[in-house]
Amino acid sequence: MTDRLWWEKAVVYQIYPRSFQDTNGDGIGDLAGIERRLDHFVDLGIDAIWISPIYPSPMVDFGYDVSDYTGVHPMFGTLEDFDRLIAAAHARGLKLLLDFVPNHSSDQHPWFLESRSSRDNPKRDWYIWRDAASDGGPPNNWISDFGGSAWQWDGTTGQYYYHAMLVEQPDLNWRDPGLKAAMLDAMRFWYDRGVDGFRVDILWHMIKAAGFPDNPLNPAWTPGMADMHRVLQLHSTDQPEIHGLAAEMRALADSYGDRLLVGEIYLPLDRLMAYYGSPASPGVQLPFNFQLIDAPWDARGLHDLVAAYEAALPAGGWPNWVLGNHDRPRAAARLGQAQARVAAMLLLTLRGTPTIYYGDEIGIGTVDIPPDRVADPRELREPGLGFGRDPVRTPMAWDGSAHAGFTTGDPWLPLHADWRSRNVAAERQDSASSLSLHRDLLRLRRAHPALAVGDMTMIDTEGQILAYERHHEGERAIVLLNLGSIEATVGLPKDFVCVGALSTIDPSPLPRVGSHFITLKADEGLLLLDKFS
Ligand code: NOJ
DSSP: OTTSOHHHHOOEEEEOGGGTOOSSSSSSOOHHHHHHTHHHHHHHTOOEEEEOOOSOOOOTTTTSSOSOTTSOOTTTOOHHHHHHHHHHHHHTTOEEEEEEOOSBOOTTSHHHHHHTTOTTOTTGGGBOEEOOOTTSSOSSOOBOTTSSBSEEEETTTTEEEEOSSOTTSOBBOTTSHHHHHHHHHHHHHHHHTTOOEEEETTGGGSOOOTTOOOOOBOTTOOBTBOGGGGBOOTTTSOOTTHHHHHHHHHHHHHHTSSOEEEEOOOOOHHHHHGGGBOSSSBOOSEEOOOHHHHSOSOHHHHHHHHHHHHHHSOTTOOOEEESOOTTSOOHHHHHOHHHHHHHHHHHHHSSSEEEEETTGGGTOOOOOOOGGGOOOHHHHHSTTSSOOOGGGSOOOOOSSSGGGGSOSSOOSSOOOTTTTTSSHHHHHTOTTSHHHHHHHHHHHHHHOHHHHTOEEEEEOOOTTEEEEEEEETTEEEEEEEEOSSSOEEEEOOTTOOOOEEEESSOSOOGGGOOSSEEEEOTTOEEEEESSOO
16 A cells, blocks of 8 residues: 555545534634544544634634635634644644635635725736626626625625625636735645645636626526526536646645645536546546435445446546535435444445545434524525535534533534434444444554555445445455345355455344355445455
8 A cells, every 4th residue: 555645545534623622612613622632533543634714714604704814713723723733633643634715715805805995906806896787787697606696796896796605705816817826825825834735615616707608597496496506507617727727726736745635526427527637737636526425325326326436537536435524414314323324334445535524423413403593604595495504513522521522611503412422432432333333444444455445346236235346456345235224135256255344233243244145134334354454
């Protein structure tokens, strides 16, 4: 495995910093809290942490509205706290990725305050300003991802500005050389402080069609769907020039050595793959692959999805997989606890770099947010449609003490109802817990190159069984996942000699593994190894 790049072998863990660990009693997590919990990652077997935005921000979109790209929000701590955190992470062999938000800033960023101050301000073109349409309305029909027109009238200078997200998040104009240089400098600032890379927020939005033509109407839109889906984002996203920008960001990362860029991109497979770039002009190393989040939980469908993703990868493109993040429903809420364990086995044994979302390792599921605690701007703007993101951003549970050890104050969002038993300390004592399953899977992944970096062959099966083999230099592993709720018998390759097994539900599955067949229990995932450690 020594010839592999660190991020090919790595397991990444996403931290939502507001909810990870509070140390000053304000009910919101902070950098000192992350530092305090670094040994959690070591225990679990994580290689890299990605921290959602920690920059100064009015927090209208909880940090994705940045008002200073080279600072730390006082709520999270100071630059000195950050330096201490990264030193402590590196001392433990952990890599640290920050979240970079290049598409838009906060409307309180000094750049925007200057830009909106007059039409001839030097920073006017750092943002996207357009005249009104002939009827005085917005320049085109583009719709914000949070609903409503994506254009906001600004009376001072008599033009509209564009905001793909909230009104408080004006889009930056990456076609302006000054803006581009300033943003690349911000990345340099963090590379110089030692960060090992960035997750790049909504990378596919960064460049819009130059003429700002109307987007086509979406014939499939019906009431109940989010307002943004009234149009197809044909001209507002995924423009050809984005690949040149991604290549520039990559060249900067490469100039520092082996730094990693992970791109947030929600696009169909063929268009997603373009973000790897080409050998002559590489893009981001890992364009996030979100397919498992949306896919129906069906073995045949997932078999085809994995095969299609593998087949679509460009030569040299390394795969990656994700089950959840701070924007999408949690795996255990979507699938239930038993299948969330099967999903964890899938995530951590597929070929490619997995990203685990904080709290999924302890199996946080559905969390009810009382109406008076709703904080997410998406839910506040389009209430009741089920897009609210608060339920996936609730505090991490560490132990059975008050507020699960997250804070000594009042947590900014409520905890999951079962936190007294579903917390790190309790699950550490229980070999059948979700935490123990994650730890066991990660230990095996580390010990077996077949799992970490090996090739993958899909195995044909029937019904609700998803199966594949991983192999590397003579070592083999077989993964059998029962996505259904009835037991099923699976044939094993004739020449496979199983000496070790890990089940998502059975503490000692080995006696059941016959020489040619095994019966999987309902909702069971099984990892079979021809070597064990
Ligand atoms: C994507 C982020 O993941 C999401 O949380 C945020 O609201 C939007 N980008 C806007 O930055």
